[in-house]
Ligand code: ADP
């Protein structure tokens with residue numbers, strides 16, 4: 001059974017069709033990159049999978065481990081293991097990072113019928129993850145994203161993902177605005193989380209990120225559909241030639 005199966009997904013925002021028959025299958029352990037021009041609907045896809053409000057699904061289906069994902073609340077999706085790292089991570093002034101993370105993790109554990117972690121157990125988990133992610137403990141004591149640089153916010157998102165241990169991580173332009181060192185660190189964090197039971201959908205404009213997070217599959221999304229799929233060579237071709245040659249082909253491949 002596929003981890004994620006998207007069939008003929010049509011999504012409308014404020015009366016306008018954005019996703020227009022999108023198909024995608026993601027199996028456990030795979031990394032799928034989605035590239036495509038601005039406005040293609042990449043962020044819309046992530047938002048719909050995470051269950052954000054304001055998106056009207058007009059046709060198609062999405063299953064996650066065989067369950068109807070679209071019928072689940074955002075909290076149920078998170079508890080089932082779907083994680084969306086936002087393109088522009090939010091600040092939560094005054095809310096301590098550790099407190100926020102423990103509340104989020106325990107809400108998910110509770111929904112799965114697992115025992116909640118007490119403060120000591122949580123601290124142990126968090127220290128392990130900080131080590132793996134090579135992040136300073138100082139991060140725990142700061143408010144969520146408050147006063148963080150762009151790079152720090154993204155690192156924090158990856159750290160949150162490490163603590164929550166999702167089955168499917170959706171990373172929307174985590175490379176935007178990062179310098180090369182921050183990009184490397186964020187990519188190393190993602191790579192440390194790669195596992196046979198965990199999959200990623202990595203949305204990016206730039207091939208460069210895929211030098212650091214090597215995808216198993218690369219898809220091109222144009223005008224609300226995946227029109228071309230291949231391996232990482234496809235990303236190099238897009239970098240060199242742009243999207244026009246794909247668009248000219250018209251009909252979706254496969
Ligand atoms: P991408 O991430 O590929 O750049 P988006 O999914 O952000 O594309 O946007 C796809 C299209 O949907 C764009 O034309 C955008 O203007 C439109 N869109 C996205 N979000 C909204 C919204 N909240 N309200 C109205 N239109 C939106």
Ligand code: MG
Nearest residue numbers: 037038039043
């Ligand atoms: Mg965009």
Ligand code: MG
Nearest residue numbers: 042043044087
């Ligand atoms: Mg986007």
